[in-house]
Amino acid sequence: MWSKLQSIASLLLVHSLVPATGVYAWPSPPPAGKPFLHKIDAENAIIGNDFWNLTVGRQFATKLYYKGVDLVGDAVGHYVSYNGAANNLVLINAEIYKETGDYTDIVFHATEGDFHWVLTPTLLGAYQYFVNKALPDLGEFRTLWRLANDSFTYGKSRERNELLPPLSDILSSTKVQDETWQRADGSFITKYDFASFMPVVQDEPDFWGVYGPLGGSKEPGAEQIGSWYIHPGVDYINGDHLKQELMIHRESATGDTVQLNMIHGTHFQTTSDDHFPIGKTWGPWLWYLNNGDIGDVEKRQKEELKNWPYEWFQDENGYHSRGSVSGRIVNEDGQGANHAAVFLGDNKSTKSTLDQGAAYYYRTYADHAGYFTFKNVREGTYGLRAFPNGARTLSDVSTTFSRDDISAVADKSLDYGTMTWPTQGRQIIWQIGDLDRLATGFAWAGPPHEHARSAHCPANLVYTIGESTEEDWCFVQWDLGTWTIVFDIPRRWKDKGSAILTLALSAYASGVSGNVFANGQKIGNLTSGVLPTSASIYRSATLAGEFSQWEFPIAAGKLAPGTNTIAINVTRSQQWHSWMWDSLILEWV
Structure with a gap:
């Protein structure tokens, strides 16, 4: 009992005294210049170095002190979870996993696996990684910070660098769908606006994070603070070059600034439920604190890329093999x-x-x-x-x-x-848009992610081959109506046989169906249950989601010399749900 009371008293003392340096006043101060683990009990510990420290509880890490300021404040803090917030890892029994003169690797254990914080004496932030022991099959696995909204007011993704919407803006707007609100002026707020393509291509790294005035200071020239994720190695992240994820947003219930680290995500995909081998390791990546200077983060990113794979790191799956x-x-x-x-x-x-x-x-x-x-x-x-x-x-x-x-x-x-x-080996009659799994080149396509941009696309559209340009074709078709392609077949092709119409979709969200016609005769349809569905379009995607491609045969004689038409007629629609175009190609077989 006495030892338990001592631990509680120690915890209260540690939390009550915060010197100007931002490092807790310890009952027994840790050695200067060395990372530390102060284990209070099986479920609570404090980690840090001379520059910052963090109180880690069984699910949430809070009281992130830097320069005397708590960067979490009333927010939730740091945690690790899967399948949304349904399963937060219970991380307990902290211990020093490995210690050298250069770094200290501190591990927290959960049933599903081990989460590590790797600290050095001078590093602002920490390297982090997770080793799987018993994760279930899942689609979403993440680490994240929910930080003080007065210190972290701006968000930086690959596509946006701007002020996060204040909570007051959300509270005064009308909710129209999943984490999406419409202001009185008609504009929208959604947590998906700061989504972006993930930096997963070799030698094309990027970073994302949040920043603002340290402690919420309103003074001109006030000191700034930034919290960033840098992934120099990305082989543990799921998906291909077109992987997109949610990165930053304002928590609508509390106003917390949310910095997400989706190390296995599905926000813009049809499905990605995977079974992970024991020992699979995500990371290490760098969580980095600085003075909010983006140029400094860029410099740090280049250093991390130069040093990856990290010499100091080892895992059981041959990290260095x-x-x-x-x-x-x-x-x-x-x-x-x-x-x-x-x-x-x-x-x-x-x-x-x-x-x-x-x-x-x-x-x-x-x-x-x-x-x-x-x-x-x-x-x-x-x-x-x-x-x-x-x-x-x-x-x-x-x-x-x-x-x-x-x-x-x-x-x-x-x-x-x-x-x-091997290519399809067919003769092209016409093509609208390049085949690249993106809506690039079409009207209203392109970054940044933005909600409801599909509303700019018309219900009816006529596109004339040889006269219209790629920009005349809109990136999304969703409303009840018909898009018609008008084209001529020259007489020299009068003896051609059958043809194939290829419709390539860069994304599809269920709720929209349509029929495809050649010269007024139905040759196929696009509909839910057949098309792979993702949430990409109504989650602010403007270029891609889950790619799919469909071929519709046109029998010999159905296309004739003179004027011909291909028509795509939407028969069922749903606002902000639709298909997003990649390319349309008509070819002789």
Whole structure:
């Protein structure tokens, strides 16, 4: 009993005395210049160094002190969870996992796995990583901060760097759907506006975070504070080059500033429920504190990338057992697969590359001649996939390149030579939009993520081949009405046979259905239950979601010399639900 009372008294003392440096006054002060773990009991501990410290409870870490200011305040703090907030990890029994002269690795244990904080004597922030022991099959796994809304007033993603909406704005607006509100002036607030494409491509890292006046100071020139996530290695994150995720938002119930770290997410996908092997490791990534200077974060990011894979880190799955994989992809004419998106993932998988997520994944782009290289690939056997990504040589290719049994061997550079990408081999009659799994080039498409932009697209549209331009085609079709493509078949093609209409969708959200017609005769339909559905469009996506592609045969004689039409007629609609276009191609078989 006496020892328990001592622990409680110690905890109260630690929380009540905060010196100007921002480091707690300890009953027994930790050695200066050294990271520390002060274990209060099995469920509570304090970690930190001379510059910051954090109280970690069984689910939530609070009282994040820096320069005498609590950066969490009345907010929830730091936690780790899966399947939304339904399952918060109970992280207890803190201990020092490893300690050297350079760093201290502190681990907190949960039934599902171990969460680590790696501190150095001078680092503002910490490296973090998670090792799986018993996570269930899941789609969403995340770490996050919910921070004081007076200190962190701005958000920075890949697409936005702006003031977060104040809670008062949300409370005075009308809720119209999931975490989305409409102001009196008609504009919208949604937590998905700060979503962005994830920085998952090799050598194209990025960072995201929140920043503002330290302690909520209103004084001109007040000191600033920033909290950032930097991922120099991204092979533990699910999905391909078009992976998007929620990163930052204002918590609508409390006003907390939310900084998300979706290390396995599904916000913009059809499904990505995965079964993870024991020992799978997410991270290490860097949670970084600074004075809010974005230039400083950019510099730090470059340093982290230069040092990755980290020499100091080890795991049981061969973190340092890495090699490189290279090759060249050409089309059937021998042209290089210019700027193809090349993906190294699950071997012999039937999942889309966007939905793969159980293991480790690598993404890069081929150069203008089709050459590609994956660096620092964990030893193993992979499936190689490639899809068009906007270059002219692949803009009309509706096939996906695929090759399995690609090996990566530690300390070796394996070159798989020249590989040929079989294309559909058909003659194009016309095409609207490049095949690149994006709505790029169409009206109203493009960053940043923004709610309700689909409302700008008309119910009825006429597009004339040879006269209309790509910008005349809108990125989303959702309203009751018909979009008609008018085109001429020259007499020299009078003896051509059957044709195929390919409709490539960069995204689809259920609730909209339609029929497809060639010269007034129905040749197919687009509808829920058939199309892979994601929440991307009503979650502010403006370029992509879950890609799908559909081919509709047109029998010989149905297209004739002279004027012809293809029509897509929406028969059932739902606001902010729709399909998002990638490309439409009509070809002779």
